[in-house]
Amino acid sequence: MLGWMTERVLPNKWPLAPHVHYLEASIIREILKFSSQPGVISFAGGLPSPQLFPIDLLKKVAGDVLEQYGAASVQYSLSRGIIPLRELLAERATAAGTPTTPDNLLVTSGSQQGIELLARAFIDPGDYVLTENPTYLGALQAFNYYQARYVTVEMDEKGMLVDQMEDRIKQYNPKLIYTVSNFQNPTGISLSEDRRIRLCELAARYNIPVVDDNPYGEIQFAGKQLPTVKSFGADEVITLKTFSKTLTPGLRIGWMNGPKWIINQFEKVKQCADLHTSTFGQYLAYEFVKQGLLEPHVEKIKADYRAKRDRMLKKMEETFPEGITWTTPDGGMFLWVKLPEEVSAKELFPKAVEQKVAYVPGQPFYPHGEGQNTLRLNFSNATLEEIDEGIARLGKLFAETIG
């Protein structure tokens, strides 16, 4: 499947359950080893900008939480998540157009746990998951663990070609439809409004749950804001959200918004998995939002990422040779580059590292391993100066390679 730069570790001493053998090392982790070498300007990772983390505010809020909530903020708590946070998130989702009660919500240890809970609930070995092509690598890892197979739908600048979907649903009967609807990782593309509507119609007709993994929705700095996928299919859509891109990733606070009956099931799986997500982390996120600190902070992130995206696009225009195309995302942290068909981004990677610049080759994001001429660039983590210099290095390498 992924089959590239992976390591298959065989059991050594004790017989492990068969699914564990399907684990492969994360490609991104391998890439990051190279890209963290000294002097390398890295567009490879998926890190939010650490310069923007609200350290002073977090310090104040951490103190406030411990003073105000005391022992309750560090005691065992509900598997479903602390009530004040779920109430607040439900209010905010409702205000944003998705009628939500606290019973629709399960707090998770980051969105990744949401994906994992969905994978284990729905996927038996050999079951199909329908995904965008390419799609988020962390989701593929979670689905691979449960030995999923994939049916993929191609994308254009408006996201998944939903018109391709019905035939594939009929043919493969997928257990889940997985989409990253806003500023997708890896492409930066968003699903258009008419396609959101059509997606939900198909999901309802064929009774297939849609997982809308939406970590980047708040980080929109250009274009028209689109209604959420869930606003077109409340009964069909399970949304995954997180504070990782708005507050900080290291708190590991995400949440799942779905029909009550399925949230009831997931609550029990969550209890087996880790009892509950960090009580203190939940109170920190809750208090940060409640004190009105999140929105102004997100505005700062948007301004910063917008400037970085603009700088990256400008420098790409200036330095990338003919024959290379790329996306222009309205938000999020990534853009997507297509080299000429015959150029392999994977084979070029060691040369890029020699030139002290790194990206992620696109192939691992394709469930069936296409896209050897694609690559992903992250624009949130580097500084403007690093973007100038790093893109210039890439442009020179591409010009030499293609020219």
Place this chain on the structure above:
Amino acid sequence: MLGWMTERVLPNKWPLAPHVHYLEASIIREILKFSSQPGVISFAGGLPSPQLFPIDLLKKVAGDVLEQYGAASVQYSLSRGIIPLRELLAERATAAGTPTTPDNLLVTSGSQQGIELLARAFIDPGDYVLTENPTYLGALQAFNYYQARYVTVEMDEKGMLVDQMEDRIKQYNPKLIYTVSNFQNPTGISLSEDRRIRLCELAARYNIPVVDDNPYGEIQFAGKQLPTVKSFGADEVITLKTFSKTLTPGLRIGWMNGPKWIINQFEKVKQCADLHTSTFGQYLAYEFVKQGLLEPHVEKIKADYRAKRDRMLKKMEETFPEGITWTTPDGGMFLWVKLPEEVSAKELFPKAVEQKVAYVPGQPFYPHGEGQNTLRLNFSNATLEEIDEGIARLGKLFAETIG
């Protein structure tokens, strides 16, 4: 199996993977609903004493962490756990007699995640797990999810009757041996030194991993300190540890100590499951230990729990009628009561709640559902006054029932 006071929620709309159907609601959660009624003195939960939580110290340390480590303390971090914490934990384990390197350690979101990772790595449907009888309910839930079966070994005041074990290993070929070696939940009993040695001999001879779930080891307030199980079988034993009982449970910081090859495997499962445990929580725990704050805090906990255990035992002596026996734990948070054979602790439970006192009936802790005349009492969470009054109420009820 557990089959008592449980709720089996059937899938409603979408076909879930079969294992999800095996989920049952936690018995303890149901019990806690009753025991949290106003005026009820509860010995039912498993909560550390919230009065002892070091709120002021945590506030100081949270500030120190954010000032000293800044963005790194809230950024994405390694699936295996942050390096300074693993280095510190390895040093401490080594100093305590178990040679350990950071590569032997995986930081988990509480011990429960350690149990879950082990269950999913080792258990296929129908596989056997060897456990003490009774054993920790949260472990049974995690193992049940993977459709484990159980082979049990009876206990006396020195823990598992290890001499029973060899025949059962030969007959059932268990995939794992699961023990709570110190001040076991639910009984408060510790495994004696000679039985630890014999357990590790058997594990080595039959090549079966031993999981030593050891959350209470530090909370020892009487008796002789025993060498860890792992000190007798470094290659066979995977130890699960946590800050939940020493610092606070709500941070959800635990760790697993095992042979490197298996920790390498678990690191990858962990990455699929939730990427990594809260970076901030890990730094908080690290800094709390590094500043030398943990040991004096644990001394306070020990003094408090010792006083509470003594008070509970004294009051039980005074008020419990003939025919009832109980354990005298040297540490931890629980003691175990045996009523006369013909008395059902489960049937008595509603009457206890009428008398405004609660415990946990013992039957759910038995994988095969024996122990209907047993119950668990928690002595860490109530105050001394509540212990006096609550045990008096229980004594009266027992006297009426048995008399």
